[in-house]
Structure formats: structure tokens, C-alpha cells
Amino acid sequence: MLSKKTQYALKALGYLAGKYGEGPVLISDISKIKKIPIKFLETILLELKQAGVLDSKKGKGGGYFLIESPKKTTLAQAIRLVGGPIALLPCVSINFYEKCKDCDEAVCGLNKAMKITRDATLKILEKKTLSELIDRADTFNL
């Protein structure tokens, strides 16, 4: 299961994807519509900005916005940006790999099974992009 933080990040990105090209979006708007605790959302958006996906504008008329077209960022990338491993186990994670204390991976059945699972998951998440997160209720620009 993805952490709350990652879930919120995906929802926020999906919302911003729907508003792409329409200028800055308020944190408070995202918070209200996507039902995300505003202070938690602040830190997530800041992190996504530092990661290079979002930019922001301060002051009146400010807000957050996607730097690139929603089609440029895959869901796999988005999940990893906020520190969310995609694999089910650390020992099969590509970006958050950690060796098991107890096992020799060459021989570990669990490792093998989970690698197959991971590959199936990645195959999907690396194809889908933020543009597919846009709710039909948010926009009609599809």
C-alpha cells in the first residue's frame, strides 16, 4: 500500500494536471477539493517542487503548477519522487533497494516471486502518465 503522503501527492498531481496551462492553483483549492489536510499538503507540494516537477508563485495570484505537460511524467516517477517504493519488498526495489539480512537472493523464492510482481507493476506504472489521473469531473480538455 502506498503511504498517505504518496496518495496525497498523486491526487494533487492529478488535480494540477487537469489545470495545466491555466496558471497557478492555490494550495487551499487542492486541499478542499481533494480533501487533503492543508498543512500536510504544503510539505508535499514543496517536496514536489524541489524534485523539479512543480513550480510555484508567491503572493497574490500565486499558487502551484506543473512545469511540464502531464504527459511527460509517468506514475512510476511520481510515486518515487515523494519517496514511495513501488516494490512490495525492499530487496526487490529498484530505487529503494535494501538487502535482506537473512537471504541469498540467488536462492530466495520470495525474492524471485516479488521481482516478477514488481515487473508487472512497473510495466503499467511506467506507461501511464499524470494526464491519466485527470478526473473527468475536473476538466473537459480530454
Next chain:
Amino acid sequence: MLSKKTQYALKALGYLAGKYGEGPVLISDISKIKKIPIKFLETILLELKQAGVLDSKKGKGGGYFLIESPKKTTLAQAIRLVGGPIALLPCVSINFYEKCKDCDEAVCGLNKAMKITRDATLKILEKKTLSELIDRADTFNL
């Protein structure tokens, strides 16, 4: 990512699968070989017993053992037994479903994408069984 608890459960089940038919296995053995904190492991094994996968024998010569052949239990079942959702989001989980506060699932892009991912994952985890978790180092009965 699966919780530590679920990870430990899978490792323990894999070890017990390798010892299937050889009588009770000590908690302390599983703990040592699979590097699982022994007291944490106790609660996990107890839970698996109450769930009907394992049985135990008290006293001298006691321990835990699989009730049925390792081939009878799928990895998907095993993960769910210890309370581990397989899906990446609550709103696409079959056994631990929870509705999102903010979204209409019929229209939610995130929901749709994650359902596809879930199905791909389940397709694998519902085919593989505990017998595939047996390390080649644990046994030669393959």
C-alpha cells in the same frame, strides 16, 4: 510496500513450507534462521494459527507447522491473512476496501490506473503458492 509484519509472515511461512511434513518447528529456529525478532514472530505465528493456516504443539517437541500442503495456500491469501492489503490504494483494495473522501470512482483516473495495476499484481500472487517460497538452501525436496 508490505509491512514488516507481512514480510516476516511470508518468510516464516516459506520456512515452514520447506519443513512441511517434518513435524513441529521451533519459533526460535525460525527466528534465528530468518532473522525475525522472536517476540514479534510469536504474535505473527499465533495470528496465522488463528487464521487456520498453521497449527502448533505445546511442550517439549512442540512448535509450529503448516496444516495443509504448501501448494494449497497462495501468496495472495498469505498476505491477506496477516492484514496486508495488496492493492496500492484503499479504494482499489478488494479485501480492505475504503472509499475515498474526495472522489467518484466512476470518474477517478487514479482509481482506474490503480485497479489495472492491482489486477496485474493479483494475477501473479494468486497463482504462486507457499511452495514457491522455499529457498533452495532450506531443502532439497524440490
Next chain:
DNA sequence: AATTAAGTCTACTCATTTAATAGACTATTG
């Protein structure tokens, strides 16, 4: 049969990580 050793079972307590809240501070627009 009584004793004892080997094992599971039950109930707390402590630590770490993850989530959520509050408020002060800084930059931008008009």
C-alpha cells in the same frame, strides 16, 4: 505420579516512523 524442562500464550511497555496541526516568516501584487 511428581518434577522439570521445553515450548506456547498473554499482557504490557518502549521506540520509531508517519501523519497532522499551529504559527511565525517571507515574497509578490496592486
Next chain:
DNA sequence: CAATAGTCTATTAAATGAGTAGACTTAATT
């Protein structure tokens, strides 16, 4: 310069992971 909106720092709350102490059961030994 006043109002708006993002940024930063600090604290609190909740969930998960891990550890401790001891009671209860069973089986082998004498």
C-alpha cells in the same frame, strides 16, 4: 504599504514495530 499566498520551524498525535516479564501447557524423565 496592505493584503495575499507560499515557505519554514516546531510540536503533537497516531500507528507500527520491537522488547520484556511472566503465566500457562505439554511431554519426557525419574
